[in-house]
Amino acid sequence: MSEWALLQNYLIVGAALFGIGVFGLLVRRNLIVMFLCVEMMLQGVSLSMVAWGRYHGDWGGQMLVVFMIAVAACEAAIGLALILMLVKQTGKLDVAVWQELREDGQPPFVDRGLPESKGGETSWPSLTPAGIEPDAEQDELTHRSHV
Amino acid sequence: MSGVLGWSSVNSTAIPLEWGTLYGGLVAGGLGLLLLPTTRLWLRWVGLACGVTGLGLVLISLPDLQDRAFQAVFGALAAITILSSAATVTSSRPLYAALWFALSLIGVASLFLIQGAQFLGVATVAVYAGAVVVMFLFVVMLAQPEGSASYDRISWGWYVPPLAVAAGVLLTGLVAWQLLSMEPAExxxxxxxxxxxxxxxxxxxxxxxxxxxxxxxxxxxxxxxxxxxxxxxxxxxxxxxxDKAHMAGFGAALFGRRLVSVEIAGTLLLVALVAAVAIMIHGKRSQEGSLDE
Structure with missing residues (x-):
């Protein structure tokens, strides 16, 4: 098996993963999906690292990937904590909500023609409560009798 | 360059530039069409067909590995990885995006494994697909319990997806062109x-x-x-x-020459943990403060 061809194959696949990640980061507006796209770019780079390490016959590439995994785990922890905080303030995962942080003089981004949701909203059947609600005994509420 | 489509490059080491860009354009165009709002479902099917065709052409025209079985396994794993990455980017529900990303990670781990990086294959499955994706799923559950929101089905206006496709194609195409036109060092x-x-x-x-x-x-x-x-x-x-010597060599390299780096990485993980907790506590405090006012 030709090592050079193997290196090229892996580099192409890694570049494709990186390209898809860039594409998703630019296009998507959901914070979580953007984060996933960043992780995907990291995966593309990891593939290239391992391929170069094998081609050169040393451990450097794999070492770098190990530390990349560690740093990516840190990044995911902090990033998701920040995302949760942002979502608690606005109730939305949309990045466009935070466009007030843009530079002075930039025009605001306004959504035009939101697609109506098609078949997404399903209404679940619900039962009206019936019968007589039993009186709760005060003992049962305050004590757990069978423990 | 006498063959039809990508078969010409089976014996040469490089895809001709024009074919490479054509394939890349097909794949990326497929992705771009897939991203359009779900109201026009047939366009997504067109995009899927386009992307799969382009991916198949790219896989056929990759440099020959001189090992049919290995090439078949590699092609299948690469196809799984890239298709599930595309599905991650294009699926409108973040929950499905995270699950597709897990599949893509498993594909990457398999690619590591068939290249001999045993530890990294296992670590990717354990750390990424096992821990990080589950963390993402938890956040999706906490932040967006219902399926897909309106901002998941629309991008930044009508001109951003084509521009993003162009950016991705240029980036990947130029990198691939450079890679394939290189010659191995003597x-x-x-x-x-x-x-x-x-x-x-x-x-x-x-x-x-x-x-x-x-x-x-x-x-x-x-x-x-x-x-x-x-x-x-x-x-x-x-x-x-x-190779049974892999883990021994890997461990010797990791805990020999890179020992200080390992310690720093461990410290970094601890700092990140503390930082995440601090962010949550601070956020809770500031929210309570705003409620009081």
Whole structure:
């Protein structure tokens, strides 16, 4: 098996993963999906690292990937904590909500023609409560009798 | 370049540039069409067909590995990886995006594994697909319990997806073009520790068993050896798929030369943990403060 061809194959696949990640980061507006796209770019780079390490016959590439995994785990922890905080303030995962942080003089981004949701909203059947609600005994509420 | 489509490059090492860009354009165009709002479902099918065609053409025209079985396995794994990545980017529900990303990670781990990086394959599944994706799923559950919101089905206006496709195609296409038009180096420079290894009059290494090429003694010198010599002496690297010496060599390299880095990475993980907790506590406090006002 030709090592050079193997290196090229892996580099192409890694570049494709990186390209898809860039594409998703630019296009998507959901914070979580953007984060996933960043992780995907990291995966593309990891593939290239391992391929170069094998081609050169040393451990450097794999070492770098190990530390990349560690740093990516840190990044995911902090990033998701920040995302949760942002979502608690606005109730939305949309990045466009935070466009007030843009530079002075930039025009605001306004959504035009939101697609109506098609078949997404399903209404679940619900039962009206019936019968007589039993009186709760005060003992049962305050004590757990069978423990 | 006499063959039809990508078959011409089976014996050469490079895809012709025009074919490469065509394939890349097909794949990326497929992705871009897939991203359009779900109201026009047939366009997504067109995009899927387009993307799959382009991906198949790219996979066919990749450099030949001279090993049919390996090439088939590699092609299947690469197809799984790239298709599930595309599905991650294009699926409108973040929950499905995370699950597709897990599949893509499993594909990457398999690619690591068939290349001989056993530890990284297992670590990717355990750390990424096992821990990080589950963390993402938890956040999706906490932040967006219902399926897909309106901002998941629309991008930044009508002109951003084509521009993003163009950016991705340019980036990937240029990188691929550069990679495929490179030629392998004839010789490699390595640092050789001359205190440990014997060198004969011609400057060739003799005798001693070579354990590592990554030697950085203070008195190391630059030595040029040919690629073949280096290939046959790099047995220590344990690059084989089921090489039993892999873990031993990997551990020796990780906890030998990179020990300080391992310690720093461990400290970094601890700091990140503290930072995440601090962010949550601070956010809770500031929210309570805003409620009081």
């Amino acid at each position: 010789s490699v420079h390595r640092h050789i520790d001359f205190e440990t290894y014997d060198v004969d009059d011609n400057g060739q290494l003799v005798g001693a068993e070579i354990r590592s090429w990554m030697i950085t003694a203070d008195d190391a010198e630059d030595t040029e050896i040919t690629r073949d010599e280096w290939q046959e002496r790099k047995g220590h690297y344990a690059g084989g798929v089921f």
